[in-house]
Amino acid sequence: MIPLEQQALVEEVCQPYPDEEIEAYPVPKLNEGRESLNEEGLLESHSYPELQRGDLF
């Protein structure tokens, strides 16, 4: 059993971040057809024909 103080820290800080402040979107494959994995475009939204938006959101 861990001390109350440590438990309090976990309960106070280690919570899932609020959904409304986070956004998530599909991005290009990390290892397919890219010369570099560090291209800026990697972080841009990408659409997959086989993945309809409704499948996830």
Added chain:
Amino acid sequence: MCYRTSYLTHKARHYAEYYGSNQGKVEELEKQLEIFKKKLGRAMYHANGFDHPELPVISNDGTGEFQLLSWGLIPHNTKPGDVPRKQKQLLNTQSEDMFETWSYRWCARHQRCLVAVDGFFDFYYFKGKTFPHYIKLKDNSPMTFAGLWSNWVNPEDETMQRTTVTIVTTSGNKTLKRIHNNPKMLARKHSANGRIPVIIPKDLESRWLEERDYNDPLGTTSISRRSMSTLS
């Protein structure tokens, strides 16, 4: 779970203004981050944890300064032959048992830190394929992960030292639960709702970094900050 992230993709000023407590500190952090960006040689649009890239970290040494620490914790008592395996195992640690797990409970108690990133990647599983997703804050501010750091000294050669960091995770929120849906991942311990890095809001950063005397039943006595060198 968090094995891939992006960081230092914006101007150094972007991070310095977020983490600097006053104008002087902002200037200082900006210069420091410019040096780090030059050292890394590129903006890290995608960093794979299994390559053990160096992440920008603010530790609880009290200086409020950034350091670049290798991703993947090497606990101080790791045998030299176990270092590669251990570092791969400890890219993440679960908050639920960080104070109890023998190999890094010391770090949880005394060596916590903030990891400054822009966002991270997770994989959506659909009809046998995985699709990468990028997760970031809507307001584009830096995303601060909770971390634990460790300084490992090779017992066979004390000139060899590695300072490393692991990212602390917690149960997934609604968004991450939808994305992080690979059945194999969900079957792991504490993972029924998926896993998400612990993202620390600005007002809780100092709470995460502060060190208290855990023998104090009221938990109200702060003890002095220790430098990384004295803890190693």
